[in-house]
Amino acid sequence: MRVHDASVAVPEAMRVQSVSKRFGRVEVLKDLTLSFPRGQTTVVMGPSGCGKSVMLKHLVGLLRPDSGEVWFGSVRIDALGERALGPVRRQIGFLFQQSALFDSMNVHDNVAFPLREHGVVEPAEVDRRVDRVLHLVGLEDTREQMPAELSGGQRKRIALARAVVLEPQVVLYDEPTTGLDPIMTDVINELILEVRRRPGVTSVVVTHDMNTARKAADRVIMLYPAFRLQPGEPQIVFDGSVAELDRSTDPRIRQFVEGRAGSRLTELREEQARVAAADGDEGEPAGEEDDA
DSSP states (O other), rough: OOOOOOHSSSSSEEEEEEEEEEEETTEEEEEEEEETTTTOEEEEOSSTTTTHHHOOOHHHSOOOOOOEEEEETTEOOOOHHHHHHHHTTTTTTETTTTTTOTSSSSSHHHHHHHHTTOOOOOOOHHHHHHHHHHHTTOOOOGGOOOOGGGGGHHHHHHHHHHHTOOOOOOOEEESSTTTTTTHHHHHHHHHHHHHSSSOOOOOEOOOOHHHHHHHHHHHHEEEEOGGGTTTOOOOOEEEEOOHHHHOOOHHHHHHOOOOOOTTTHHHHHHHHHHHHHHHHHHHHOOOOOOOO
């Protein structure tokens, strides 16, 4: 594996430094250090449970590390209170895995929500900005519709419009194509590229989708579940380009890229047996891991 050196030449937009996070007895992030170069798209991949979504939530301050630091440019955000996080979050767009639209609001008000939360309240300006991003995602005619009236692909596109309505410097995507058909998946991939074309925009895309990685990534990171690492082994098992990913001979990477189960079912059963045995020994339930 050749370590991708884009962060040496390009100033970083965000960074996690020696971050560890545990839920109960389950270690999800283990001494993770990772930077995201400004103006580039970094795709973060890896098996379920490797901490991809947990890492993403640290970047926007939705989770705090047990140890380590999280930086937005020159601002350390893990040490900030909720009020102080406001100006930072204004510069970060977040596309949630399940879209997370407000069921009680129509499309216009869903997209306008971040504007109003951050002080943009003049109706004409709100309408102008909402119309601009609805045009970006091709859904201008849905302004008055409710989320329940939209398809899954439409909800995902509305959520993306909401994520970029403040014209953020950084856009975080949590599994943006999950549950979509191949055509709508490619529509979302095209929108990721369109957002990335804005000067200086940094994108971090968490996904299992190799097509998204091949189309959108300047750089690919692959994480491995912390609880499956050998002592002293880093959680980042790959950092490089898509072409380098395709050439990797690491069996963990090949299994993921090629989508092979291999011995994974047996490993899952063994892991579950160990958790059950630990529960019996300690007399308490194991900690629940966030969707990672």
